[in-house]
Amino acid sequence: MKKLLQKIPKWIQILTFLAVFGIVRAPFEDDLRMRLVSNGILLPPPAKDALGQLNQSALMGTLGGLRSIVSSYLVLEAFDHFSLKEWEELRSDYRVITALEPRDENHWRNVVWHIGINATANMEVDEKIPEFERMRRFNEYAVGAIELAEEGLGQNPDSAIIRLQLAEVYKEKLNDPCETARVYGEMIGLPDSPGYAKRFHGYYLAQCPGRENSAYDHLIRLYRESENNHLPSLIIHIKDLEKKLDIPFALRIPDPYPPLPGQGRAKPENPDGIPDFTDPAPK
Amino acid sequence: MSDEAITPRAPGKKIPIFSVTRVWTIAMSTVTQLVRMKTFYFLLAFALLLLVVGNVSFASSPAQALSTLKKVSFGAIDLFAWLFAIVATALLIPRDIEDRTLYTILSKPVRRGEYLLGKLAGVLVVIGVSLAVMFVICSIMIIWKQVGYMADEQAGGGRKEDIAASLALIAKNGFRIELAAAAYASFLKAAVVAAVTILLSTFASSSLFTIIISILVFLVGHAHSMATDYWLRVTDNSMAVLMVLKIFKIVIPNFQLFSFSEGIVTGAALAPGVLWQMTWLTAGYLVVFIFISLIAFVDKEF
Numbered sequence: 001m002k003k004l005l006q007k008i009p010k011w012i013q014i015l016t017f018l019a020v021f022g023i024v025r026a027p028f029e030d031d032l033r034m035r036l037v038s039n040g041i042l043l044p045p046p047a048k049d050a051l052g053q054l055n056q057s058a059l060m061g062t063l064g065g066l067r068s069i070v071s072s073y074l075v076l077e078a079f080d081h082f083s084l085k086e087w088e089e090l091r092s093d094y095r096v097i098t099a100l101e102p103r104d105e106n107h108w109r110n111v112v113w114h115i116g117i118n119a120t121a122n123m124e125v126d127e128k129i130p131e132f133e134r135m136r137r138f139n140e141y142a143v144g145a146i147e148l149a150e151e152g153l154g155q156n157p158d159s160a161i162i163r164l165q166l167a168e169v170y171k172e173k174l175n176d177p178c179e180t181a182r183v184y185g186e187m188i189g190l191p192d193s194p195g196y197a198k199r200f201h202g203y204y205l206a207q208c209p210g211r212e213n214s215a216y217d218h219l220i221r222l223y224r225e226s227e228n229n230h231l232p233s234l235i236i237h238i239k240d241l242e243k244k245l246d247i248p249f250a251l252r253i254p255d256p257y258p259p260l261p262g263q264g265r266a267k268p269e270n271p272d273g274i275p276d277f278t279d280p281a282p283k
Numbered sequence: 284m285s286d287e288a289i290t291p292r293a294p295g296k297k298i299p300i301f302s303v304t305r306v307w308t309i310a311m312s313t314v315t316q317l318v319r320m321k322t323f324y325f326l327l328a329f330a331l332l333l334l335v336v337g338n339v340s341f342a343s344s345p346a347q348a349l350s351t352l353k354k355v356s357f358g359a360i361d362l363f364a365w366l367f368a369i370v371a372t373a374l375l376i377p378r379d380i381e382d383r384t385l386y387t388i389l390s391k392p393v394r395r396g397e398y399l400l401g402k403l404a405g406v407l408v409v410i411g412v413s414l415a416v417m418f419v420i421c422s423i424m425i426i427w428k429q430v431g432y433m434a435d436e437q438a439g440g441g442r443k444e445d446i447a448a449s450l451a452l453i454a455k456n457g458f459r460i461e462l463a464a465a466a467y468a469s470f471l472k473a474a475v476v477a478a479v480t481i482l483l484s485t486f487a488s489s490s491l492f493t494i495i496i497s498i499l500v501f502l503v504g505h506a507h508s509m510a511t512d513y514w515l516r517v518t519d520n521s522m523a524v525l526m527v528l529k530i531f532k533i534v535i536p537n538f539q540l541f542s543f544s545e546g547i548v549t550g551a552a553l554a555p556g557v558l559w560q561m562t563w564l565t566a567g568y569l570v571v572f573i574f575i576s577l578i579a580f581v582d583k584e585f
Contacts, residue, residue, distance in 0.1 A: 010486075014575050015534070021571045022533030025564070029537050032560060033508070039554045041546035042539070045509040068545055069358035072336075072351050104549050106347045106456075161346075161452070192452055195444030 040103055043067060071100045071107070078114070085126075087119040087141065098152070105159040108152025112162065116145025116169035142173045160193040171204065178208035181215075198222060199234055206237050216241040223253060230256075298392040305393050306401045313405020316378070317371055322409060325363060329417055332359055333424045345432035345449075346456040350549075352428060353456070356421040357465050357548045363417070364410055364473035365501060371406050372480035373493035396577045403481055403573065410473045418466040422458055429457035461553050465544035471565045472541035476501055478572035479536060485579040504538035507531050536568060 005013065036042035074097045081090035094111035101107055123129070123138040149166035153159060167183040170176045181204035187197040199222060205215035219238050222229045235256055242252045336355045379385040388398060436449045480497040487493040511528050518524045541561070547553060 010579055013578050014482075017571065017575050017578070018534050021567075025567065026532060028564070029540055032564070033537070033540050035554070036540070036543055036546070036557065039546075039557075040551035041543045041554060041557065043542070043545050043549075045512065066358055066362055067542075068354035068548060069362065072355045072358070075351065101545075101549060103546075103551070104350065106344075106350050110347070192448070192455065194448040195442070 067100045071097045102155040105156045109161045109165045112145045112149045112165040115141050120173045145169045160187050160190040163187045177204040181205040305397050309401025310404035317409045346452045349456040360417050361469040364469040365476045368473040368477040369497040372477045373490045376484045377490045406477050414466050425458045465547040468544035475568045478569050482572050482576040485576045504535045
């Protein structure tokens, strides 16, 4: 046996052992890889369309297992684009970042914030751009931010922070209380959902035409749930809905801000920072 | 010549086929050799990097700042581990030949397999110690920033439930004990890389060649699962391409599998048994690659 082995060239022996080991380990590795990817421990390969967008260093980083370092560098670069108001470059950077780390909800939240809030705000005030172009880009950025948020939610279905940012775009930029209410509604019960999501769902539902009954049911349930929920905004919204829906007096909640003689109700000014949807907003 | 009777020497002590003590001795001399190369100075650079990243404020929220800090520091840990494994391993055998230390070692009752194993163990000890120190530095930095952000959040005021939500988000992106598993993942990856480099250095003509080829093998090993999907799509599932890819898959280790530290750092929960499975897989790689290295090294003449 020893003599036989001595007759076989070394490189053939080495390749044979490598091949045998490879054949033995391949099925185990494939199975393990699938399990790790499905558990979210191993990051899936970047999407095919994203591979084409990677520059040389990003591609090398991806191949070299340095995705997190490359994506952190690109976040810095994107921040630079944000400072210079280079929105297209910023979006392009985040395309790569989110392709490299699709399960990092912070990246999705950031790109939705940059494109949906910052870029649109810039279009509202940048007078160097003709107005028709500003309006076109405003809409394009707002819709683009929504698409990015939906894409991010596809990758992170339980993300509250992406939904939080999406709701901001709907309420701040598109003045769409129905969609805002829908997004806040989806946040209820999610792991990192803020406590105010339940209330905000009701507030925006109250402003969505045709959804007043659902809004009233939701808000009154919150009101009865705990005294901690007896907040000025909640009470104001319930009182407004009671009037709008003509709720019998016996069923109405007590008014903590009774109307003063000869004046309207002593309503606090926008206590929860809810925007007034009657204001004209850029489209 | 004198007629003196030659007294027969007492029969030599039988040398065991394998001795852990001999392997450990070589490992410790390798550690000394690497420490003299001022390897641990890298830790200063690492600590400096963390200080910079931890104090540069470009993130939009504390949670994101912590997430970035974690990703950069564990990315640097991973980079250090595999790069060090390649460079240190590639330098060791040629250095021993150059210094003629190898002749001294192999003239003693030390088997070549023990020599290779000792060299590998020495590199792994240095990598292990470095990773442990880097993990501690990194944990201190993350906890320090996390505590600071939490204190700011509490001092900021607001409704109790909102503060609690913010604190929970910071905690989620802050320090978790699972991060130790991320550092361990980098160690496992470095161990396989070192074993591959030892194999290459047993028949390579120079350290530079070993380093370049090892990096190439590492990149290919990292990319082949990604490249498989891409090339098969581009070539419309060509049989020839499929065969070439299969050969790559069989011969070159799958390094992408060892990159699970990235998932842990971004917050994925560690599935039970994963660490054991990865440890066993790494052990398999080490045994096989040392054995194959021995085939190339056993009767190599210097």
